[in-house]
Every structure is written in C-alpha cells, then in structure tokens.
Amino acid sequence: MKHRITLRIGPATFRMGSAWPGPIRSLERLYADYPAPADGIADFTVRLEPVSLLRRWLRPSIFITGDHGLADAAPMSLAHGLLAAEMGMNLQMALGWRRHLLLHASSVEKDGRVLVMTGESGSGKSTLAAQLGERGWRLMGDEFALLDLETGTVLPFPRLVSLKNRAIDVIVAEVPAARMGPLLAGTAKGDIRHLAPRADAVARMDEGAPPALLLFPRFGHAPAIRPVGQGETFMRLTQASTNYVALGEPGFAALTRFVTQVPALAMDFPSGEEAIAMVERLWEQQR
Amino acid sequence: MSHILDDMVLLYHRSSGQTHMVISPVPEILETLEDGQPASARDVLQRLLRRYDLGPADAALPEVAAQLTNLAALGLIRTA
Structure with missing residues (x-):
C-alpha cells in the first residue's frame, strides 16, 4: 500500500x-x-x-x-x-483477538481499580468515559475492555474515543483542539469526531488493574440506580463480548469470575454532569 | 463444568462449547445423574424425593420426564 x-x-x-x-x-x-x-x-x-x-x-x-x-x-x-x-x-x-476476553465496554481507572461501563450504542458509555478521563480518572478505553484470562485484570485498549452527535460539543468544550480529530459529518452513525486520550493515559496503556464496579449506563432517563443480578449480568456480558464463544472454557471461567466478583448496577441519568456526580458517589460507596 | 451465580446456575458444556443458563429444577436433576449411570425418570424422581418435597409422586413424574426430554434435546444428557 x-x-x-x-x-x-x-x-x-x-x-x-x-x-x-x-x-x-x-x-x-x-x-x-x-x-x-x-x-x-x-x-x-x-x-x-x-x-x-x-x-x-x-x-x-x-x-x-x-x-x-x-x-x-x-x-x-x-x-x-x-x-x-x-x-x-x-x-x-x-x-x-483471542488473548483476552473482549467486552464491548468503556473503562476508566482510579485508585488502582477499574470502573467498567457497558451498553448499547447511545447509552452514553463512551461520552461518560471521555468526561471522567478529563476529571481525574484514567481513560482505559471507550470501545473494548480486555479481561485477562488468568488474572481477571482489565487491560487498557485506549484507541481514539469516537464521539457522536451531541457528545461532540460536550467534549470539545473541555478538551484542547490538538486532541480532537476532524468533524466527520453525515456518517451512517451521524456526525462523528474522534478524541485522542490524554498523554498520561496513553503512557500507561500497558498497565491493567482489577475491576471494581460494572455499570450499565442509560442516557436520557430520570436518575435511578438499581442492582443487576449475576444471571442478567452474565447474559448481557456474553452479548457484549465478541469472542466469548471462540475462547471456550477459559472465556467461561474468566466471565464467571468477573460476574461473581464485580458488583453490577444499572444507572439511568439525564445529563453528563448528573452522571459524573452519580459515578463519583457510587465509587465512594464501593471503597 | 458449572458455576453457581446468585440467581441461576451456569453450565459450560465442553463437547459443544455452549453455555447454558439454568434454574431449578435442572441443577438438582443433573445432580442425581452425576454418577453417569443410566437412570429412568422414576429413578431420578426417587433420588429427588430423598432431598426435596415434590408433592404427590404421580404428579411429579411427568414433570421430571419432561425435564429429562428437554435436557436430552440440549445434549446435556443421553437417552440410554
């Protein structure tokens, strides 16, 4: 080429x-x-x-x-x-990819522990991870969280963050222009602009950490938090994984360990600011 | 290979690579067959009755037989 x-x-x-x-x-x-x-x-x-x-x-x-x-x-x-x-x-x-269990999820780290957020496109997981990444959390990735099959550690995959439609203006307001990609207008998913993670997050891209909390965020609803049972969590994570079936038994072992050890909550939120406050509160309660 | 979650039991079926999510009475039924020896629906029911109160045996037997048919269809047990 x-x-x-x-x-x-x-x-x-x-x-x-x-x-x-x-x-x-x-x-x-x-x-x-x-x-x-x-x-x-x-x-x-x-x-x-x-x-x-x-x-x-x-x-x-x-x-x-x-x-x-x-x-x-x-x-x-x-x-x-x-x-x-x-x-x-x-x-x-x-x-x-076969070396880790791949979860379609964003992840951020603070105090040596990882917050994993998974949900459909439009759930707000990317935007929320990007915003937390500008507020004292380390952005580990917005698309894939890599679960180590042996240790259960979450490894970063800090690609560019893909911001869509309304999320673009939210992030542009708080990030230097040098870290923003060109506006790609009218794609199949609407307007898209990419965000490069902060240099300190990139420098630590080989550094994993144990997962401490799993959130299923949902943008556009009144604030609400409810616990999600292990069975439902397991089912949703198998759907959120692109290589669960291909990995076979090691994938089963890694996912059951994750589901058993990591508390899972569904979080509805009406705005980014509200979501950040909710996450910070939940994080304090998990300590 | 099985794993107990708070609200269900996961079964990883090695020969098919499939994961099954099951709730009561499937784990209990599979437990009665753990020795790998052939057993009839009536045998399974007898083993279950030693541990669980299933009400009148006449009513429970068709239920157990139906569960065994389903498990065989999934490939989790074999008909002898």
Whole structure:
C-alpha cells in the first residue's frame, strides 16, 4: 500500500495501509503520543482500498479490508477515511483477538481499580468515559475492555474515543483542539469526531488493574440506580463480548469470575454532569 | 463444568462449547445423574424425593420426564 503506519494500542499492533494519504495523516496526528511498536510485528493488517481503480480519484470510496473481513461491509466516503481506519481496527480486534476476553465496554481507572461501563450504542458509555478521563480518572478505553484470562485484570485498549452527535460539543468544550480529530459529518452513525486520550493515559496503556464496579449506563432517563443480578449480568456480558464463544472454557471461567466478583448496577441519568456526580458517589460507596 | 451465580446456575458444556443458563429444577436433576449411570425418570424422581418435597409422586413424574426430554434435546444428557 502506498501510505502506511503501524500503531500499537495496548497489547495489539495494527499495520494500517491506505491508497490515500489523508486517513494516514489523521492517524499520525492523533496517535502521535503512542509508543512505537517494539518489534515491528503486527497482529492485524487493515487496508483502506478504493472500491475500484477509478474510484480512487472519482468520488473516492473506501473499502475496508484486512486479515478478517465482513463480506457485506459497505464502502465509505474518503471524507470519512479516519472513521474507516478506526472501524477497520475495531473489526480486526472484534473478529480476531483471542488473548483476552473482549467486552464491548468503556473503562476508566482510579485508585488502582477499574470502573467498567457497558451498553448499547447511545447509552452514553463512551461520552461518560471521555468526561471522567478529563476529571481525574484514567481513560482505559471507550470501545473494548480486555479481561485477562488468568488474572481477571482489565487491560487498557485506549484507541481514539469516537464521539457522536451531541457528545461532540460536550467534549470539545473541555478538551484542547490538538486532541480532537476532524468533524466527520453525515456518517451512517451521524456526525462523528474522534478524541485522542490524554498523554498520561496513553503512557500507561500497558498497565491493567482489577475491576471494581460494572455499570450499565442509560442516557436520557430520570436518575435511578438499581442492582443487576449475576444471571442478567452474565447474559448481557456474553452479548457484549465478541469472542466469548471462540475462547471456550477459559472465556467461561474468566466471565464467571468477573460476574461473581464485580458488583453490577444499572444507572439511568439525564445529563453528563448528573452522571459524573452519580459515578463519583457510587465509587465512594464501593471503597 | 458449572458455576453457581446468585440467581441461576451456569453450565459450560465442553463437547459443544455452549453455555447454558439454568434454574431449578435442572441443577438438582443433573445432580442425581452425576454418577453417569443410566437412570429412568422414576429413578431420578426417587433420588429427588430423598432431598426435596415434590408433592404427590404421580404428579411429579411427568414433570421430571419432561425435564429429562428437554435436557436430552440440549445434549446435556443421553437417552440410554
């Protein structure tokens, strides 16, 4: 591929190639603080290719490919190249990673313990993690929490945070412009802007910590907190894991340990400020 | 391989790689079959009655038989 970059995010290394310079330039800028891969051996390859030779110049459309592909992935506009690159990395991770149990969840750390937040797209887990990451918590990731199969530790996967629609303005107001990616307007998920985690969070991306609390946040509802039973938690986490089935018995052991040891709460909240106050209160109570 | 949660029991079925989430009376029934020896629905009921009050045996037997049919369909037990 003409334009290339190799990125290491937590334990995973990605070799990214693109037919166009734009997406790689965005990655270079936003991942500037990330340490270089140690040995140059990548776990995954992500390629951003033109849909056809002509479409490289004419209304350029990106097709995402790599080691693991989805047959029906729709081509994307070159203007959304950074999103394509990020989606490509997510896809490789979701379909190919076997070294940890992958939970579709955001995670933040404080006092050496991890708060894990899982929920559907739009639940507010990404925005809440991003906001906590600016308020004394260490952002470990907004998309995947990696659960160590042996120790039960949560490992960071601090990719760029993908902010959607209303969440964009909330974060732009409190983060320096250098850490924000370009506005990608009108994607399939609405407007998207990426946020690079703080340099101190990136510097500690190899440092895991034990999970202390699991939250199921839900944005847009009156404040409420209710305990979630272990059975429901287990079921929701198997649905939130992309590799639970593939891991077999070690995955079962890791997930049952997590569910048995980590208290789980559903948290409804009407606004970001309210959510942050609720999380801080819950965190104090868990100590 | 099984794991007890506060509100259900998880079963990991090694040969299929499937996880089953079960509640009473499935764990109790499986426990009566732990020795791996063939047993009829009536045997299972007799073993259950030693530990649990299931009411009249005539009414409980079809229930136990139906549970065993379901477990066999899931591949968790085999019909001898």
